[in-house]
Amino acid sequence: MIELHNEDKMPLYEQLYATLADEIRSGTRAPGTPLPGRRTMAAQLGISVNTVDAAYQMLAAEGLAEARPRSGFYVQKTYGMLHSPAARPKTAPPSLVPVSERPRFDLSTGSVDTALFPARSWGRIQKEQLYQRPELLQRGEMQGDESLRVQIARYLSAYRGVDCTPEQIVVGAGIEYLLGCVAHLFAGGRAAVENPGYSRTRVVLQNSGIDCTLVDIDQGGLSVAGLEASGANLCYLTPSHHFPTGVTMPAPRRAQILAWAAARSGRYILEDDYDSEFRFDTRPLPSLQGMAGPDGPVVYLTTFSKSLAPGIRIACMVLPRDLLARYRQDFAVYANTVSRFEQQTLCAFMADGYFTRHLARMRLVYKRRMEAFAAALRQALPGVTLGGVHSGLHFLLTLPGAGGEGAMVAAAAREGVRLRGLSEYYLARPEQCPPDTVVAGYSALREEDIPAVADALARAWIP
Structure with missing residues (x-):
């Protein structure tokens, strides 16, 4: 059949x-x-x-x-x-x-709650741009419209401690596209990539001519000893919220990573500020880029996929000035990959204060959802351990005695719940993966479904 x-x-x-x-x-x-x-x-x-x-x-x-x-x-x-x-x-x-x-409940990590999207204000602004600014039908600046880059620079400075000018910002259609552009500048180099981590990152870098070596993370993030031994001249990492473990890199480790980059000419850090806007206990540490300064060896990357929606393909990167000159030379004939109407809608959305209010609302909603989901799981699954609950939009769920990761994923699927095992994110040395652990995302989970999901997982995992 x-x-x-x-x-x-x-x-x-x-x-x-x-x-x-x-x-x-x-x-x-x-x-x-x-x-x-x-x-x-x-x-x-x-x-x-x-x-x-x-x-x-x-x-x-x-x-x-x-x-x-x-x-x-x-x-x-x-x-x-x-x-x-x-x-x-x-x-x-x-x-x-x-x-x-097909699953009744999707606990994957790539979705968002589309009901939270500010459709009314976004749609009104976009409609105004469409009818009142016909010049947006013309081709824009290669790095993105300057007015949007001004707003992004102000936001990154105020909320992420990024030290840059609008001229250093490049707007593009997604992290993957921008990462590929950066990789072009280092073709033939070698990048240290987090293990566990995103397989997509390694694919993008390798497709762009970068040899990748996998460096294990520990409770402080990427291992500095492993980085030194890797022979890499690039280092890709997610210090604010490591995916999928949720580890936040502490300040001393950040200083060590920056010292590694500064020790030899040609070394750079690719800082993916993944999920930094969703931290529920304390304010996140400033970015590595901010610690290094505008001319430091850090390329800062972030996206609006989680804060707005994945379908709105807007991301940006901040280049140090030496790389910016090379980028402009190599990509001078390229058109920007984001619609100018989308750019100017986001620009007005940020300039008029909608974006910061929208983020504040999302934090409250997701914090309430995280707390309700965690409480329901702890009640339904005696002995469960939840890791990384105070940042990002997913956490690690460990339940000893549930038959192991593979059995947990399969049993959950039979009860209509989709989730992934932690070992799926180990790009090498999967034997180091903690046992009985799965990755549970809750960003697309409706609050009224939380009790049903917890009950379904209890049926799946408790004899």
């Missing part, structure tokens, strides 16, 4: 098309064999006949299948002859789950 790839952002017909296309290309479905009837396939998967038909039509358009009048769809014979499994490497099939097993 066919099962659809569980990809929420992909329409059902595309999921079905992707699954069948992979089977045809790999030879699992032999040339000339019929595809299941549309009604049969729809009944099996619990989807509409129109959805199945759309997927089949895509297969036919790609030359993977052919429609035979009054007979149905068949795997294309000529495709099979030209693209036999011997001539085409067989790819691993995607992780497939039945549609009926």
